[in-house]
Amino acid sequence: xxxxxxxxxxxxxxxxxxxxxxxxxxxxxxxxxxxxxxxxxxxxxxxxxxxxxxxxxxxxxxxxxxxxxxxxxxxxxxxxxxxxxxxxxxxxxxxxxxxxxxxxxxxxxxxxxxxxxx
Amino acid sequence: xxxxxxxxxxxxxxxxxxxxxxxxxxxxxxxxxxxxxxxxxxxxxxxxxxxxxxxxxxxxxxxxxxxxxxxxxxxxxxxxxxxxxxxxxxxxxxxxxxxxxxxxxxxx
Numbered sequence: 001x002x003x004x005x006x007x008x009x010x011x012x013x014x015x016x017x018x019x020x021x022x023x024x025x026x027x028x029x030x031x032x033x034x035x036x037x038x039x040x041x042x043x044x045x046x047x048x049x050x051x052x053x054x055x056x057x058x059x060x061x062x063x064x065x066x067x068x069x070x071x072x073x074x075x076x077x078x079x080x081x082x083x084x085x086x087x088x089x090x091x092x093x094x095x096x097x098x099x100x101x102x103x104x105x106x107x108x109x110x111x112x113x114x115x116x117x118x
Numbered sequence: 119x120x121x122x123x124x125x126x127x128x129x130x131x132x133x134x135x136x137x138x139x140x141x142x143x144x145x146x147x148x149x150x151x152x153x154x155x156x157x158x159x160x161x162x163x164x165x166x167x168x169x170x171x172x173x174x175x176x177x178x179x180x181x182x183x184x185x186x187x188x189x190x191x192x193x194x195x196x197x198x199x200x201x202x203x204x205x206x207x208x209x210x211x212x213x214x215x216x217x218x219x220x221x222x223x224x225x226x
Contacts, residue, residue: 035215037162044220045154045162045205050213061214062119095161103209104152106173108161 002026004096004109011115017084020112022096029077030054033099036070036081038092039111046092050099051079086116120144120208124218130226131196139191139221141184141206149185150210156220157202165204166191201225 007021022034036048049060051070058070069082079096094112097105121144131137141151149169154162164173166182169189179194193200206218 037217045156045207045217047207047215047217050215059213097161100167103150104164104167104207104215105154105162106164106167108163111161 002098002107004098004107006094006096006109006112009113009115011117012086014087014116014118016086016116017082018086018114019080019082020094020096020114022079022081022109024077024079024098027098030074031101033102034070034072034079035097035099035105036068037095037097037105039095040089040092043092048081048094050102052102053077053079083114086114088116090114091116119214120147120210120212120216122206122208122216122218124204124206124221126221127219128222128224130224132226133196133198135196135226137193137196137223139204139206139223141189141191141218143187143189143208146186147208147210150208151182151184151189152207152209153180153182153191154205154207155200155202156205162205196223 003025005023030053033052035050051058053072071080096109098107100106123142125140151169153166156162170182181192203220203222205220209215
């Protein structure tokens, strides 16, 4: 069965970086893009970007351009999302999600809470 | 960027009611629209894709319709498990694949 297992919760200070991992299993890793979506406490879903594990193609939402980097390791079927220059407004649950092809999200990770606090 | 606007933001209804949530896109997205259900503390769950195709395993009381810029999600007879927050998302070829702001379905 398809599973996306994310790394554990993180607490970071303002200005630091965080790197969240997402290990995929149960499907052909290189055949499906992976999305990253975040959700601040009590807020809606915010699409951050997408990566193609087959060729490393990435597209990021303009809001995160220059601060976010998505990468993949095909040897371990793992996708990473690194967000730098963290501020308190980045406190959120970060989700990875498998795309159906390169489209919508059909399977989601369990989420990783990132707390930014001094 | 394509903006997605849902209405209403909150909806109060009773078990057995028929409810409809609307999602509007700021420009045409053909039928490249998905609907998700999210419960507190949980990841979203895919309900509908391509505007009207029901995801496998999703109860048939959920249905989607629309094309172009206006879309609806209908629950034909609300069940206790359906009280949650619902999001639409476009996946037109133009990134970003933005979400609507969400509709919280509450028990009346």
